[in-house]
Amino acid sequence: MTAGAFVRQKSQFRDRPEGGPDRHHLYVALACPWSQRAAIVRAVTGLEIGISYAHPYRDERGWAFTGGQFVDDINGFELLQQAYDASDPSFEGRVSVPVLWDKEAGRIVNNESADIVVIFDEWTGGRFYPADKREEIDALNAWIYDEFQNGVYRAGFSRSQRAYDEAFRGVFSALERMEALLADRRYLVGDAITLADWRLLPTLLRFDAVYHTHFRCNGKRLIEYPNLLRYTRDLYQQPHVAETFALDEVKEHYYTTHDELNPKRIIPAGPLDLGFTA
Numbered sequence: 001m002t003a004g005a006f007v008r009q010k011s012q013f014r015d016r017p018e019g020g021p022d023r024h025h026l027y028v029a030l031a032c033p034w035s036q037r038a039a040i041v042r043a044v045t046g047l048e049i050g051i052s053y054a055h056p057y058r059d060e061r062g063w064a065f066t067g068g069q070f071v072d073d074i075n076g077f078e079l080l081q082q083a084y085d086a087s088d089p090s091f092e093g094r095v096s097v098p099v100l101w102d103k104e105a106g107r108i109v110n111n112e113s114a115d116i117v118v119i120f121d122e123w124t125g126g127r128f129y130p131a132d133k134r135e136e137i138d139a140l141n142a143w144i145y146d147e148f149q150n151g152v153y154r155a156g157f158s159r160s161q162r163a164y165d166e167a168f169r170g171v172f173s174a175l176e177r178m179e180a181l182l183a184d185r186r187y188l189v190g191d192a193i194t195l196a197d198w199r200l201l202p203t204l205l206r207f208d209a210v211y212h213t214h215f216r217c218n219g220k221r222l223i224e225y226p227n228l229l230r231y232t233r234d235l236y237q238q239p240h241v242a243e244t245f246a247l248d249e250v251k252e253h254y255y256t257t258h259d260e261l262n263p264k265r266i267i268p269a270g271p272l273d274l275g276f277t278a
């Protein structure tokens with residue numbers, strides 16, 4: 001691995017749920033792209049599962065429920081750390097969102113968005129992850145995550161020029177590849193939306209407002225890719241998707257939480273128009 005490269009910790013809870021959605025609860029922070037994946041699939045499938053939202057600002061104590069719209073009605077936790085402690089008192093990793101919580105067992109079932117979206121899809125009939133398309137969806141997920149979705153983080157958190165340069169190249173080669181793919185198909189796998197699209201969308205929605213600037217992914221903006229912009233707009237305008245995109249929270253989170261990248265915590269005012277509603 002390149003010196004100075006950012007490495008995301010592995011998700012530590014990867015269980016299958018026991019029982020159905022009514023036994024479970026979802027913890028997210030809408031600022032977080034991996035959380036938004038779960039929030040989108042919950043919204044578009046109409047899944048009936050409770051949800052609690054953490055505040056977008058995260059300090060060294062981790063994600064917090066600070067009051068108002070950011071409360072945990074289920075357990076009354078003030079910090080998401082409490083959910084991790086209740087599940088595994090020896091847990092020493094970073095407290096991440098999203099979290100699928102088992103209310104009956106009083107523990108975290110799963111904290112990996114890639115698993116949670118599949119679970120949600122299964123609970124609602126399996127429309128977005130059909131058996132005959134799984135291989136294609138999984139193959140897309142793999143390079144889109146590595147080069148693009150995690151790539152923007154590797155660019156942003158790299159600690160050497162070389163690590164940054166490598167990540168930057170990956171991000172923009174993935175964007176070119178997606179742009180080409182979308183020249184003759186409406187969605188990644190064809191005419192129907194799949195989990196590959198819902199998993200990707202949160203990164204596209206954040207690209208011009210955050211990753212381009214904050215993470216130095218400034219080769220091009222999303223609005224300069226006609227097919228990707230058309231695609232992002234199409235997905236964004238599907239029923240209930242826009243409700244899961246809290247742009248102010250997204251900007252507040254990134255620009256105020258990462259002091260090493262933005263020590264004065266000034267939140268950029270633009271872009272004035274992201275182009276999602278045209």
Ligand SMILES: N[C@@H](CCC(=O)N[C@@H](CS)C(=O)NCC(=O)O)C(=O)O
Pocket residue numbers: 008010011031032033034035062094095096097098111112113114
């Ligand atoms: N593999 C996880 C990654 C989740 C993740 O990294 N979430 C970030 C927020 S965007 C987080 O909670 N980070 C906590 C921290 O770094 O302290 C998933 O996709 O669910």
